[in-house]
Amino acid sequence: MSNTAMKKKVLLMGKSGSGKTSMRSIIFANYIARDTRRLGATIDVEHSHVRFLGNLVLNLWDCGGQDTFMENYFTSQRDNIFRNVEVLIYVFDVESRELEKDMHYYQSCLEAILQNSPDAKVFCLVHKMDLVQEDQRDLIFKEREEDLKRLSRPLACTCFRTSIWDETLYKAWSSIVYQLIPNVQQLETNLRNFAQIIEADEVLLFERATFLVISHYQCKEQRDAHRFEKISNIIKQFKLSCSKLAASFQSMEVRNSNFAAFIDVFTSNTYVMVIMSDPSIPSAATLINIRNARKHFEKLERVDGPKHSLHMRMR
Amino acid sequence: MEEEGRPLLSSQHAADSPQASAGSVDARAKRPFYVEPRNIVDHDPQERISAEAAILNSRLHYYSRLTGSSDPLLSPPNHVVPQPEEIYIYSPLGIAFKIPEGDQTSKNSSLISIFAIWNTMMGTSILSIPWGIKQAGFTLGVVILVLTGLLTLYCCYIVLKSPRTIKSVDTTDWEFPDVCRHYFGKFGQWSSLLFSLVSLLGAMVVYWVLMSNFLFNTGQFIYNQAHNINVSDSQFGNNGSDQVICPYPVIHPEGDDCGSGGGDAGNDISFGRYWSKTNTVPLYLIVLLLPLLSFRSASFFARFTFLGTISVVYLIVLVTIKAVRLGFHLEFHWFDPTHFYVPEFRALFPQLTGVLTLAFFIHNCIITLMKNNKHQENNVRDLSVAYLLVGLTYLYVGVLIFGSFPSPPLVKDCIQPNFLDNFPSNDVLVFVARMCLLFQMVTVYPMLGYLVRVQVMGQFFGNHYPSFFHVLVLNIFIVGLGVLMAKFYPNIGSIIRFSGAICGLALVFVFPALVHMIPLKREGRLTWLSAVLHSFLIVIGVANVVAQFLM
Numbered sequence: 001m002s003n004t005a006m007k008k009k010v011l012l013m014g015k016s017g018s019g020k021t022s023m024r025s026i027i028f029a030n031y032i033a034r035d036t037r038r039l040g041a042t043i044d045v046e047h048s049h050v051r052f053l054g055n056l057v058l059n060l061w062d063c064g065g066q067d068t069f070m071e072n073y074f075t076s077q078r079d080n081i082f083r084n085v086e087v088l089i090y091v092f093d094v095e096s097r098e099l100e101k102d103m104h105y106y107q108s109c110l111e112a113i114l115q116n117s118p119d120a121k122v123f124c125l126v127h128k129m130d131l132v133q134e135d136q137r138d139l140i141f142k143e144r145e146e147d148l149k150r151l152s153r154p155l156a157c158t159c160f161r162t163s164i165w166d167e168t169l170y171k172a173w174s175s176i177v178y179q180l181i182p183n184v185q186q187l188e189t190n191l192r193n194f195a196q197i198i199e200a201d202e203v204l205l206f207e208r209a210t211f212l213v214i215s216h217y218q219c220k221e222q223r224d225a226h227r228f229e230k231i232s233n234i235i236k237q238f239k240l241s242c243s244k245l246a247a248s249f250q251s252m253e254v255r256n257s258n259f260a261a262f263i264d265v266f267t268s269n270t271y272v273m274v275i276m277s278d279p280s281i282p283s284a285a286t287l288i289n290i291r292n293a294r295k296h297f298e299k300l301e302r303v304d305g306p307k308h309s310l311h312m313r314m315r
Numbered sequence: 316m317e318e319e320g321r322p323l324l325s326s327q328h329a330a331d332s333p334q335a336s337a338g339s340v341d342a343r344a345k346r347p348f349y350v351e352p353r354n355i356v357d358h359d360p361q362e363r364i365s366a367e368a369a370i371l372n373s374r375l376h377y378y379s380r381l382t383g384s385s386d387p388l389l390s391p392p393n394h395v396v397p398q399p400e401e402i403y404i405y406s407p408l409g410i411a412f413k414i415p416e417g418d419q420t421s422k423n424s425s426l427i428s429i430f431a432i433w434n435t436m437m438g439t440s441i442l443s444i445p446w447g448i449k450q451a452g453f454t455l456g457v458v459i460l461v462l463t464g465l466l467t468l469y470c471c472y473i474v475l476k477s478p479r480t481i482k483s484v485d486t487t488d489w490e491f492p493d494v495c496r497h498y499f500g501k502f503g504q505w506s507s508l509l510f511s512l513v514s515l516l517g518a519m520v521v522y523w524v525l526m527s528n529f530l531f532n533t534g535q536f537i538y539n540q541a542h543n544i545n546v547s548d549s550q551f552g553n554n555g556s557d558q559v560i561c562p563y564p565v566i567h568p569e570g571d572d573c574g575s576g577g578g579d580a581g582n583d584i585s586f587g588r589y590w591s592k593t594n595t596v597p598l599y600l601i602v603l604l605l606p607l608l609s610f611r612s613a614s615f616f617a618r619f620t621f622l623g624t625i626s627v628v629y630l631i632v633l634v635t636i637k638a639v640r641l642g643f644h645l646e647f648h649w650f651d652p653t654h655f656y657v658p659e660f661r662a663l664f665p666q667l668t669g670v671l672t673l674a675f676f677i678h679n680c681i682i683t684l685m686k687n688n689k690h691q692e693n694n695v696r697d698l699s700v701a702y703l704l705v706g707l708t709y710l711y712v713g714v715l716i717f718g719s720f721p722s723p724p725l726v727k728d729c730i731q732p733n734f735l736d737n738f739p740s741n742d743v744l745v746f747v748a749r750m751c752l753l754f755q756m757v758t759v760y761p762m763l764g765y766l767v768r769v770q771v772m773g774q775f776f777g778n779h780y781p782s783f784f785h786v787l788v789l790n791i792f793i794v795g796l797g798v799l800m801a802k803f804y805p806n807i808g809s810i811i812r813f814s815g816a817i818c819g820l821a822l823v824f825v826f827p828a829l830v831h832m833i834p835l836k837r838e839g840r841l842t843w844l845s846a847v848l849h850s851f852l853i854v855i856g857v858a859n860v861v862a863q864f865l866m
Contacts, residue, residue: 022389025381032382032389130395164378165395167370226370233377240380 007057008084013109014091015102019127019164020060023091026164027173027210028058029236052209053180053269056086078112085117087180091125092148094132094140094161103151110155122157123176124148130163137161170229174212181214181269183300188215190300195219198289199278201259204228206271211235214270231273235263253283264290267298368397422689425697431684432677432701434620437627437708439521439756440674440815443808444709445716446732447671450808451664452657453645453717457710459667464706467675467819470852471702472695473827474678475685480834490682495826498833503826508770510821511679515767516796517814518673522756522763523797524805526600528733529753531592535740538586557640559721560739561729597801601794604760608790611780613765619758626751627708633748634712638719645718655722665862666812672859673815674709675702678822732808764793816860824856 014020025032052058061081090109096102106124113120126144129137141161148159158179160172178184187205195203195217202218211232224230235249242249251264259277264287266272272293276286371391378389423431448456477494478486484497492511495503538544589595607616649659677684685694716734720727731737738745768789769779780786800810828849835841 026378026389029381031380130392164389165371165374165391224366224369226366226373229370230373233373237377237380 008055008086010052010056010058010087010089011081011085012058012060012089012091014125014127015093015096015105018091018093018096020091022164023125023127023162023169024058024060026169027212028052029210029240031240053177053207056180079116082109082112082116085113085120087121087123087176088113089123089125089176091127092144094126094128094144103147106148107151110152114155121179122152122155123172124152124157124159125172126159126161128163129161129168130165167226167229170212170232173210174214174228177207177210177212178214184215186300187297188217190297191215192217194289194293195274198274198286199276199281200274200286201277202273202275204231204273205266206232206273208265208269208271211271255279255283260286262286262290266290266294270297371395371397423687424689425693428685428688429697429701429704432681432698433704433708434624435680435684436675436677436701436705437623438518438674439525439752439807440670440811441627441630441709441712442525442733442735443670443811444674444713445720445734446730446808447667447812448713448717449657449727449730450661451667452659452661454647454659455661455664456667456717457714459664460671460706460710460713463668463671464675464702466852466855467672467678467823468699468702470823470827471678471681471698473831475681475694475698477827477830478682480830491679491822491826494830498830499826505774506821507679507826508774510818512767512770513814514673514676514679514818514822515763515770516793517810517818519760519763519767519793520797520800520814521807521810522760523597523600523794524801524807524810525733526604526753526756526760527592527597527801528736528805529749529756530600531590531596532735532740532749533746533753534590534596536746538590539741557637558739558742559641559725559737561725562731562736563729593802593805597798601798603757605790605794607757607761608764608794609783609786610761610765613762616758616762616765619755622751622755622758626748626755629748629751631708631712633744634715636744638715641719641721643718644720644722646722655726657727663866665859665866666808668859669812669816669863670808671709671815672819672823673811675705676815676819676823678827732806732811764790767793813863816863820856820860824859825853828852828856 012020012024021032024030059081088109090106092102092106110122113122124145126141129141132140141159145159148157158175160168160175162169162172181187191203191205196219200217201220202216202222204216205214206212207214213228213232216228238252239249252262254261257279259275260279260281260283261276262272262274262283264272272290274286274290375391382389444460448460450456451459474491474494477491478489481489481494481497486493489497492504492507495507497503499506610616646653646656647659648656652658681698685691685698688694688697717727717730720730720737729737735745735749740746768786771789772779772781772785776785804810832841832846832849835845
């Protein structure tokens with residue numbers, strides 16, 4: 001019962017040096033100051049107040065570092081760390097030559113999860129795949145995936161291969177977010193209806209903190225397959241600039257003679273981006289449509305609610 | 316970054332050394348960064364850049380906002396950035412051109428590679444070759460020179476192809492000590508470093524002795540010319556215009572080093588006190604060279620490598636002129652010693668092998684030298700040609716000096732470990748040679764000191780220049796060693812043969828033989844004959860060192 005008062009967590013764990021801090025910085029647009037990295041293992045004792053999917057808090061832990069201080073702190077605070085976890089994301093460095101040790105630490109994390117948060121979803125990221133030769137990537141990933149799936153029983157884990165130097169990182173995190181949205185199929189159907197009603201070329205639904213694309217609808221084939229990541233990067237850079245002025249970003253309209261694009265807050269967890277290629281439709285019309293849709297989608301979210309209130313009703 | 320293990324694909328991981336950002340050599344930071352030419356007005360179906368490049372550009376823009384500008388954490392590694400062939404530079408006027416191919420690593424033609432190897436191998440050991448031939452006997456000396464050349468060539472060939480025997484790691488920027496580390500672990504790394512240091516320190520000591528010698532003779536010459544002193548009568552030599560002298564006319568039956576003591580200048584006592592080959596001149600050099608050694612970088616001195624080539628070419632010309640003027644004095648007495656000549660086969664031949672091991676030594680840097688060869692498939696041929704040229708040069712100088720040494724008045728045994736010592740200090744041609752060599756050595760000495768510093772400081776402190784004090788202590792040690800040798804034991808022949816045999820033991824004979832045998836054994840392809848022959852190589856290396864002490 002007291003769980004509902006505490007925020008649910010997303011744990012981002014992995015060996016020291018596996019790339020978690022870089023990953024978090026890229027996905028959540030956090031600035032990495034050089035000094036904090038030089039301190040060695042990430043000592044993320046405080047909660048990082050990133051609102052992720054509305055009510056989730058991201059915690060970053062180094063699992064299995066050589067630092068004895070970290071080891072002791074970790075084992076003594078274990079229950080505290082692993083309680084109330086919604087998602088565990090474990091990062092493996094594909095380059096690491098200590099596979100046995102990595103698996104061992106992963107298993108101990110899983111044990112702690114089983115004890116404290118048995119309903120948590122587990123995701124494994126095999127990271128730094130750009131360091132593997134291209135023709136070997138599929139093979140190596142398949143091997144790791146099989147091992148991890150086997151080790152994770154009875155929990156089910158979903159594996160992704162990632163690298164910060166290609167689209168795999170963005171796609172992996174988009175898939176993770178997609179699986180965490182409670183009623184995502186319904187959202188998608190409603191999104192499609194919305195797009196067709198307002199005669200938009202394309203409508204995208206982004207997660208609020210990370211601008212990961214949760215769902216999208218397009219009425220015709222688009223040229224650029226990487227456009228989601230590009231938009232995400234552009235908006236995150238804009239957010240970084242805004243935060244330097246202690247301002248926050250709420251909405252944006254970009255228009256020229258060929259198209260109009262609207263980015264606006266949608267629901268408590270999401271942003272929407274609407275692309276209209278008919279320039280004769282005035283902005284006001286589209287904005288009113290978005291506003292009305294917002295009310296409708298918020299109702300959707302409230303009715304089916306986030307997971308913990310679902311638990312409450314079932315009890 | 317932690318050294319957890321070897322990468323699956325060797326990437327130039329973010330330059331960890333702090334020096335990388337300071338120097339201008341970090342090419343990645345300077346790589347051209349094109350601005351995506353977006354045309355949002357026209358529906359131009361033809362994209363001017365590939366989709367991957369466009370998204371990489373977007374990522375780079377974003378990642379560069381996330382950390383400090385000098386932070387290499389989110390900087391693209393080499394295998395991610397497009398190849399130079401795929402990068403276009405757009406000018407504001409609308410033209411685009413490609414980066415000229417291969418401007419980062421210039422490739423050399425075979426001729427340049429051969430010349431670079433010849434130039435690097437030609438050292439001061441050329442001055443000791445006549446003495447070495449004399450110690451071994453003429454015929455035996457020539458035979459040994461040819462055989463040692465072939466043997467060291469073969470070992471060099473093994474060293475050159477050794478990185479390619481390692482298939483599990485990418486070895487493109489490995490040198491021979493890295494290969495030793497791979498096969499023999501820390502022991503291999505440390506011992507190859509140690510033996511490499513032996514050769515470097517030996518060379519530096521020889522340089523100090525020679526520099527004292529040349530400076531002394533130069534000063535002597537200038538003094539004699541200024542005061543119009545004729546020294547030809549006071550020294551024991553042949554008569555005539557081309558005088559060759561025997562500086563130490565005391566005859567030892569074994570004919571070994573007569574390098575102790577002596578060297579004081581001619582008539583004027585007070586000048587002789589201030590300008591003494593062993594007592595004062597080595598100390599004067601400290602004033603000049605110790606500051607040069609403290610330079611942080613040796614790139615300034617690298618500009619003067621042409622002096623070395625000029626000196627060697629001049630020596631060859633000098634030797635030819637002297638031989639023409641003196642004529643040949645060769646008599647073949649096979650085994651019995653005579654007064655004026657030496658037997659053709661002598662028991663002191665290990666001294667020659669010791670000298671030649673250092674004379675043909677390039678094994679610690681041959682991989683780097685050959686890396687920029689344009690046609691890598693010709694590496695073996697080019698290496699062989701280079702060794703042939705080096706061998707011919709040594710042979711030419713050695714045979715001519717030995718042959719033209721005027722034996723009836725003088726004994727062949729008088730040939731000095733530094734053959735220029737056999738010419739009086741008033742000989743103009745030789746004076747020029749000494750000056751050239753002096754200049755050349757003054758510029759090479761700091762470079763050798765830099766190499767020693769880099770290797771010692773790098774291994775012990777991880778930093779090439781930990782502090783001025785550390786470097787000063789090291790320099791004082793090196794200079795002190797040179798001064799002591801110049802004062803008490805200025806026989807460069809012995810210094811060369813000892814350091815040559817010792818460093819050759821590891822880097823020429825033992826490690827290459829083992830590095831050749833071990834991968835073959837692992838693959839099961841090592842034949843008995845090959846194993847026996849290569850083990851014999853190791854025996855030769857050990858015998859070489861032992862013989863230096865016994866003979």
